Amino acid sequence: MRPRCxxxxxxxxxxxxxxxxxxxxxxxxxxxxxxxFAVIDGGxxxxxxxxxxxxxxxxxxxxxxxxxxxxxxxxxxxxxxxxMAIEDVFVSKNAASALKLGQARGAAICAGAAxxxxxxxxxxxxxxxxxxxxxxxxxxxxxxxxxxxxxVTDKLQADAADAAAVALCHAHTAHTAGRMRQAGRAxxxxx
Numbered sequence: 001m002r003p004r005c006x007x008x009x010x011x012x013x014x015x016x017x018x019x020x021x022x023x024x025x026x027x028x029x030x031x032x033x034x035x036x037f038a039v040i041d042g043g044x045x046x047x048x049x050x051x052x053x054x055x056x057x058x059x060x061x062x063x064x065x066x067x068x069x070x071x072x073x074x075x076x077x078x079x080x081x082x083x084m085a086i087e088d089v090f091v092s093k094n095a096a097s098a099l100k101l102g103q104a105r106g107a108a109i110c111a112g113a114a115x116x117x118x119x120x121x122x123x124x125x126x127x128x129x130x131x132x133x134x135x136x137x138x139x140x141x142x143x144x145x146x147x148x149x150x151x152v153t154d155k156l157q158a159d160a161a162d163a164a165a166v167a168l169c170h171a172h173t174a175h176t177a178g179r180m181r182q183a184g185r186a187x188x189x190x191x
Contacts, residue, residue: 023042023043023083023171024040024041024080024081024082025039025040025081025084025085025170025171026076026081026167027085027086027164028085028087029159029160031104035056035104035108035159036052036159036162037050037053037160038050038051038052038163038164038166038167039079039167040171042167042170046167046168047151048164051152051163054067054068054071056068061100061103064104065103068111069107069111069114072108073111076112076115082117083117085119085120085166086120087105087121087124087162087166088121089102089105122166127165130165131165131168139158139161143155147161
């Protein structure tokens with residue numbers, strides 16, 4: 001599923017980039033074989049641009065890391081997000097898996113940093129709390145809430161839904177922080 005954004009303002013418009021309610025966000029659910037990604041226009045009512053996965057071939061690990069960087073760089077070039085959010089590594093019982101996941105995250109973060117994006121990291125419980133309302137939500141609850149919040153009618157693949165949840169978490173966090181800054185400035189004007 002690849003919903004397109006219906007924005008009428010060009011991406012290089014300065015007002016678009018500074019208006020917190022219209023920040024374009026790339027969300028990443030890291031993985032070394034399947035990496036979910038989603039681009040949304042954030043704000044009070046986020047809208048999806050694209051929700052999808054990078055499916056990596058069964059190749060040697062360094063090749064897959066190179067492909068993650070290359071393909072995410074292409075996603076960034078096409079969708080032109082201003083910010084990137086990525087899920088933080090969770091502690092795994094399998095150290096080798098945790099290391100590979102960390103390296104895949106690193107390749108994704110490098111793609112964002114190379115494009116000049118601000119990168120935010122969120123724990124799985126922060127993401128679940130922001131999207132579902134509780135930090136212990138399961139995958140089906142995340143898929144359901146992402147579809148509801150973004151108005152998506154097609155069934156979302158789990159990794160793609162997780163990436164959209166990361167983007168939504170960042171949108172909600174950034175929107176709330178922006179409102180708090182505005183309230184602080186208004187309170188300062190009255191002091």
